[in-house]
Structures are given as structure tokens and as C-alpha cells.
Amino acid sequence: MFSKFLKNDLKNGILLQWSKYVLSFLLFFxxxxxxxxxxRIFELIHPEYLEGGTTVGDYLLFIFTGIEPxxxxxxxxxxVPVLWMVVILWFLFICLYYPYNDLxxxxxxxxxxxGSRAAWWFSKCIWAIATAVTYMLTALLSVSLSALCxxxxxxxxxxxxxxxxxxxxxxxxxxxxxxLGTLLVLITVVFAALGIIQLVLSLIIRxxxxxxxxxxxTLASAYFVAPFLIGSYAMAKRSESFVLGAMQNADxxxxxxxxxxxxxxxxxxIFTRMDIxxxx
Amino acid sequence: MKNQLKLExxxxxxxxxxxxxxCALVLIVWIDAAIAIGNYQSSLLxxxxxxxxxxGHLFVSPxxxxxxxxxxxxxxxxxxxxxxxxxxxxxxFAVIPYAxxxxxxxxSGYTHNIITRTxxxxxxxxxxxxTFVSGVLVILIPLVVSFVTVLCFIPAYMPDMQYDLYYLxxxxxxxxxIFFSTPVLYVLLYILLASLFAGIWATLPMAVSFFTQxxxxxxxxxxxxxxxxxxxxxxxxxxxxxxGISPLEYLRGAxxxxxxxxxxxxxxxxxxxxxxxxxxxxxxxxxxxx
Numbered sequence: 137m138f139s140k141f142l143k144n145d146l147k148n149g150i151l152l153q154w155s156k157y158v159l160s161f162l163l164f165f166x167x168x169x170x171x172x173x174x175x176r177i178f179e180l181i182h183p184e185y186l187e188g189g190t191t192v193g194d195y196l197l198f199i200f201t202g203i204e205p206x207x208x209x210x211x212x213x214x215x216v217p218v219l220w221m222v223v224i225l226w227f228l229f230i231c232l233y234y235p236y237n238d239l240x241x242x243x244x245x246x247x248x249x250x251g252s253r254a255a256w257w258f259s260k261c262i263w264a265i266a267t268a269v270t271y272m273l274t275a276l277l278s279v280s281l282s283a284l285c286x287x288x289x290x291x292x293x294x295x296x297x298x299x300x301x302x303x304x305x306x307x308x309x310x311x312x313x314x315x316l317g318t319l320l321v322l323i324t325v326v327f328a329a330l331g332i333i334q335l336v337l338s339l340i341i342r343x344x345x346x347x348x349x350x351x352x353x354t355l356a357s358a359y360f361v362a363p364f365l366i367g368s369y370a371m372a373k374r375s376e377s378f379v380l381g382a383m384q385n386a387d388x389x390x391x392x393x394x395x396x397x398x399x400x401x402x403x404x405x406i407f408t409r410m411d412i413x414x415x416x
Numbered sequence: 417m418k419n420q421l422k423l424e425x426x427x428x429x430x431x432x433x434x435x436x437x438x439c440a441l442v443l444i445v446w447i448d449a450a451i452a453i454g455n456y457q458s459s460l461l462x463x464x465x466x467x468x469x470x471x472g473h474l475f476v477s478p479x480x481x482x483x484x485x486x487x488x489x490x491x492x493x494x495x496x497x498x499x500x501x502x503x504x505x506x507x508x509f510a511v512i513p514y515a516x517x518x519x520x521x522x523x524s525g526y527t528h529n530i531i532t533r534t535x536x537x538x539x540x541x542x543x544x545x546x547t548f549v550s551g552v553l554v555i556l557i558p559l560v561v562s563f564v565t566v567l568c569f570i571p572a573y574m575p576d577m578q579y580d581l582y583y584l585x586x587x588x589x590x591x592x593x594i595f596f597s598t599p600v601l602y603v604l605l606y607i608l609l610a611s612l613f614a615g616i617w618a619t620l621p622m623a624v625s626f627f628t629q630x631x632x633x634x635x636x637x638x639x640x641x642x643x644x645x646x647x648x649x650x651x652x653x654x655x656x657x658x659x660g661i662s663p664l665e666y667l668r669g670a671x672x673x674x675x676x677x678x679x680x681x682x683x684x685x686x687x688x689x690x691x692x693x694x695x696x697x698x699x700x701x702x703x704x705x706x
Contacts, residue, residue: 213495218650232632233632233633348508355505
């Protein structure tokens with residue numbers, strides 16, 4: 137029974153939602169184009185940048201740069217990392233509608249006929265994780281293709297000048313080579329955790345308000361630095377892969393895994409007791 | 417038309433979503449005000465603890481005048497999580513109360529019943545006005561509450577030019593001369609500006625409803641598109657002109673970022689209004705509802 141739910145969710149929740157992934161592909165393509173144009177300007181000021189060439193890793197780093205931890209005492213106003221927020225908010229938007237729509241329509245009938253709430257719930261959790269993986273794969277594919285079109289090499293190595301171009305603080309920047317691969321996997325896990333949190337919240341306070349709460353949570357992750365604000369782990373400027381003394385990737389994996397596990401369990405407990413027939 | 421408008425406004429003010437959003441925003445601004453008042457009280461306490469001179473007078477901190485009610489309300493602060501949250505998510509808060517109502521009524525068939533009685537033009541115009549009013553009120557009331565709360569506890573010192581670094585109201589900020597001459601008017605103008613933007617933004621989902629039936633796309637897609645376009649615009653202008661185009665920045669009373677101009681504000685507001693009004697009324701009147 138569970139496998140039927142899962143097959144249904146993967147088909148209807150991912151395959152048949154192909155238009156959202158096409159839009160995601162376009163989004164990352166345009167972001168890559170923006171980085172390409174910025175590079176042209178940076179090269180005018182730093183001609184030595186031309187020597188190394190660019191890589192796919194450079195483009196990925198641009199998208200997931202984020203911002204440094206904000207220090208209120210430094211009297212520097214907080215600047216919202218709009219680009220980073222767009223990438224996360226778009227992902228949250230993609231995985232907002234499907235579970236609610238399924239519960240209101242055919243999912244309700246499937247639940248009643250199957251007699252198993254657990255199967256529906258766990259299937260949705262796996263769907264959320266699969267959505268995160270699909271989103272990141274779409275991003276990787278789009279960025280790789282666009283970077284190749286713009287003359288970059290197919291490599292996850294980050295160029296020596298790229299952190300300088302992206303305004304990383306030079307006094308805390310790690311010596312190259314930088315490990316972008318682990319950061320990308322961590323970002324995928326963080327996205328999965330955010331998807332699960334949104335899934336649980338949408339049961340409690342409706343999808344509309346759950347999206348607003350997750351927007352506020354994402355902004356809090358940008359403003360504060362705390363282990364439970366897992367958005368911070370999805371920023372290169374706050375990752376130990378690039379910055380000395382920054383947030384540890386291992387901590388990010390553990391925290392995201394804990395949030396996924398807690399979210400799945402809490403959601404299961406709530407869903408088994410929820411009135412689904414009168415829900416609107 | 418009067419009766420239809422009264423009915424729509426009644427539905428706005430008694431909508432569950434409107435009340436929940438309004439209560440949440442008022443709570444948010446109260447928390448921000450409490451933090452601002454607490455910080456001000458702490459600075460006063462620190463001043464008292466610093467001792468007195470031989471005549472028994474307190475040593476007055478020269479920075480005391482930098483904290484005034486006019487830069488401690490939510491729109492006068494540039495730092496702090498809550499002010500950033502409020503203004504960053506302002507487009508989202510504006511649409512939650514009533515922007516979805518046309519879509520829901522069209523799906524339920526309520527629109528058919530009303531249009532047969534009032535006509536399409538009256539229905540869509542009243543719906544547009546009510547949606548606009550919902551956006552205005554849900555932002556106006558919390559901003560006024562924030563300013564009034566702060567006024568109750570923090571003195572309304574006249575802004576002093578020597579502390580302009582603390583106010584973050586620079587010469588390039590629209591209305592900056594008013595800030596140093598009539599600060600109350602400055603604050604009221606920026607409250608009205610934010611409310612007007614919220615009202616116009618709330619009518620966008622009504623226009624988007626003609627193209628999709630998905631409530632979440634109608635409500636949130638314009639916001640994500642706005643963020644994306646603002647970032648692209650910022651990058652496009654970064655190396656060419658130091659001008660700010662983001663409403664999420666210039667709606668605040670304090671803005672240390674790139675200067676914006678009255679022309680940009682008017683152009684953006686007009687383009688949003690014209691597009692949402694033209695689509696809502698144009699397609700609404702022309703399209704067959706059955």
C-alpha cells in the first residue's frame with residue numbers, strides 16, 4: 137500500500153509538476169547569466185582573473201553565496217540576501233501546493249479506502265525529500281549547461297579569484313582548494329528539512345500561513361546565526377568549506393537530519409489525530 | 417453600487433484572514449516597540465549609573481539626542497530583525513487578508529449570482545476597491561500602532577543634523593528636509609506610502625486570478641517575481657547609476673542604501689496600479705463569467 141502511495145506521489149507530485157521544474161531551470165539559467173555579466177565587469181578591474189578561466193563551481197558558488205553573519209554592534213545595516221532568498225522561497229513555493237491539494241481531492245479518498253494514514257504521511261515526507269533532490273539536480277543541470285554555454289569548464293573547483301569577486305572577507309577566507317561538493321550536498325539536505333518543516337506546519341496552520349512562517353524563518357536564518365536556523369548552513373559565506381571558524385558542515389548535517397526526523401514524527405502524530413473530512 | 421461596496425467592505429473587515437493578519441502584525445510591531453523602548457531605557461539607566469558632576473547633575477550622554485521617537489518606530493529603524501521582517505514580507509502581508517477573495521468567489525459560483533444582480537462593472541470595481549482597502553488597512557494600522565506606542569515611551573526629540581548618521585535619513589532620501597523640520601509629517605508620509613503600496617500590491621492577485629486558478633500562485637508568485645526583478649534591476653544599475661528601485665527599501669523612513677527619487681516611486685506605483693486595474697476591469701468586464 138505504501139509503495140502505491142509513493143508511486144502516486146512521485147508521479148503526480150514531481151513528474152506531472154514538470155512546469156515548475158522548467159521554471160526552476162530558467163531561474164537558475166538567468167542567475168548564471170547574471171554571474172557571467174558580473175564577471176565581465178570584474179575582469180575589467182582585475183585582468184588577472186582572466187588567467188584561470190571560470191568553472192561550473194564558480195557559478196554555483198555565486199548562487200549559494202549568502203551573506204556574512206550580521207553583527208548589530210558593527211553599525212553596518214543588515215542587507216537582505218535577496219538572491220539567496222529567491223532560491224529558497226521558490227523551492228518552498230514548489231513544495232507548498234501538492235500535499236494540500238492531494239489531501240483535499242483524491243488523497244482523501246485514497247486515505248479512506250486504504251485505511252492507512254501512516255502510508256499517506258510517510259509517502260508525502262519522502263516526496264518532500266525527493267522534491268528537494270530534484271530541485272537541486274535541476275539547479276545543477278541548469279547551472280552546468282549555462283556555465284558551459286558561457287565558456288566555463290565542467291568542474292566543481294572554485295577559481296582562485298571567485299571568492300574575491302563575490303566579496304568574501306579576505307582575512308577569514310580559507311586557503312584553496314575549497315570543498316564545494318560537501319556544501320552542495322548539505323544544501324540539498326537543508327532544503328529537504330525545510331520541505332518537511334513546511335509540510336508539518338501546513339497541517340497545523342494551513343499552507344498559506346506555513347509559507348509565511350517559513351519566509352520569516354528563512355529571513356531569521358539570514359539575520360541570526362544559530363544551529364536551529366538551518367538556513368545558515370546553506371550559505372557559502374557561513375560555511376567552514378570557505379570561511380575559517382564558520383559553521384561546521386557536520387553540524388549542519390546532524391541538525392538537518394534531526395529536524396527531518398522530528399518533523400516526520402511530529403507530523404505523523406498530528407496527522408493520525410487530525411479530522412481530514414471536514415478540513416478545508 | 418453603494419450597497420455592493422458596503423457589502424464588500426463588510427466582508428473585508430469581518431474576514432478571518434484579515435483579523436488574523438492584523439493581530440499578528442500588531443503583535444509584531446508591539447514586540448519591536450518593546451525592544452526599542454527597552455534599549456532606550458537601558459541607555460538612560462547607563463547614563464544614571466555613570467555618576468553626577470560636582471553640582472549634582474547627571475552626565476548627559478552626547479548621544480542621547482540620537483534616539484528619538486522618529487527613528488525608533490518600526491519604519492525608522494534600519495537594523496533589527498523585526499523591522500526587516502515587516503518590510504521584506506510587506507507584499508505577503510498585504511495579500512493574505514482579501515486578495516484571494518475574487519478567485520474563491522469565481523470558483524464557488526458566487527460571482528455569477530452577484531453579477532446577475534449588480535452588473536460586471538459594479539462588481540469588479542467594488543471588489544477592486546475593497547481589495548485595495550484591505551491591503552491599506554492591514555499595513556496602515558500596525559504602522560500607526562508602532563509609532564503611537566513608541567511615542568508613549570520615547571521622547572519625540574526634534575531630529576538634530578549632528579546625529580544624522582544615527583537617523584539614516586540622508587539628503588538623498590525623498591522628504592529628508594521634512595524630517596529635520598517637521599518630523600511628524602515625515603513619519604506620516606512614509607506610513608501612507610507603505611500603506612498605499614500595500615493597497616496597490618493587494619490588487620495584483622486579483623489581476624493574476626484571471627490567468628490561473630491556483631490560490632498559492634495568485635498570492636505568492638508576484639512576490640517571488642518582485643524579489644527576482646528587484647535583484648536583477650539592482651545588479652543592472654549597480655555599475656551604472658546609484659539609484660534605488662526596491663520598494664522593500666524605500667518604503668522605510670530610514671534607508672542608507674542607494675537613493676531613490678520621487679519619480680521612481682511614482683512610476684512604480686503607477687505602473688502597478690495601471691496594470692492591476694486595467695487587467696481587473698478590462699478582463700473582468702469583457703470576459704464571460706458563465
